Amino acid sequence: MAENPNYSAIQAADTQYTHPAGILVSDYYSEPYGYTCYRPEGTKDWLIMYTLSGKGSIYNGNGEYLACTERMLTIVSPGTPQDYFMEVGYTWEKLWAHFLPRLNWMDWLPSSNTQGPVFQLKIEDDNTSLAIESAFRRVLSYRLYRDVLLRDELTLNALEEIILLVASQNLRKKELDPRISEVLDMLAENYMEEHAVEDLAAKVCLSPSRLSHLFKQQVGDSIIETLIKYRLNQAEKLIKYTVRPITEIALAVGFNTPDYFTKKFTGYFGSNPSNYRKQQRDRVN
Structure with a gap:
């Protein structure tokens, strides 16, 4: 060979x-x-x-x-x-x-x-x-x-x-439990909204503790971690492809405070939102 x-x-x-x-x-x-x-x-x-x-x-x-x-x-x-x-x-x-x-x-x-x-x-x-x-x-x-x-x-x-x-x-x-699939769909489609574990559990007929355990077991992340990732991935696209202000983007995808958004975005993408946007613009130019 x-x-x-x-x-x-x-x-x-x-x-x-x-x-x-x-x-x-x-x-x-x-x-x-x-x-x-x-x-x-x-x-x-x-x-x-x-x-x-x-x-x-x-x-x-x-x-x-x-x-x-x-x-x-x-x-x-x-x-x-x-x-x-x-x-x-x-x-x-x-x-x-x-x-x-x-x-x-x-x-x-x-x-x-x-x-x-x-x-x-x-x-x-x-x-x-x-x-x-x-x-x-x-x-x-x-x-x-x-x-x-x-x-x-x-x-x-x-x-x-x-x-x-x-x-x-x-x-x-992986044959996800259909109730977990339903919760994932709800989070993906409504990532900008607040989601209480109790409300999600009621919609799929599980107790909050059972839903939390089953979700973590099958998805690998907690419900809140998954929701944050949906929000961050959407924010990344808006930062990259639009000129909307960072604060406006943070609020639009579901973060209540720009500081918390910046902390999470930086931890996830390795750069704060403003620098990330500049890096993407520099790559194109």
Whole structure:
């Protein structure tokens, strides 16, 4: 097997902590048996692959090889040994990208589900499969159009769509309690409003203590932590894409005081709202 193929992602990823979020390299492959890739140290970026047809195999980082078949989406985290190849008698058709995630994607990027650091998810739903393929192809097309304004933002938005689709499908695979799903929907649709645990519990016919325990167990965050994340993610978009005052944005997404909003935003995105807005403007210019 060829060790460390010359992909620019490997070198670019060495600046992971200063390099802005984005696609480092992406492409469409349709390769016959004989193609291999072997990077024993992995890369410092993330790798996402979506198999369109054929069959390949990838090392899961813990002594096993996983099949990559039609509609299989695979995510490899930084530092994971990368060893993958086409199976005998098959042509492996896939879309892939090496990328550095935006900070808010870290809550959406799934954890391993394969007894190793690699994540895999079979996309069963036809509409989701088409949406993922379409978003991947937009990632590729935006990177070709050098003269398009906000090209990097368009590319990131297309990749973010993939990440969100995968996160959504992953939640369904976990078979959330329908009452928890209902609460999540209420929080997502009405993130700017105040939500008392007692009121939410009454709507799904659970006691407040049982709802709190079950929600934390299945979602990983408490109800209030989840609500704050919904608010912060919406605020981030308003800060990035509008010129509305920071104080106005804070109140619009549900924070009662600008100081509390600034504290939470800074902790979540690593920069206060004003500096974050300036950083995003500087990137575009």
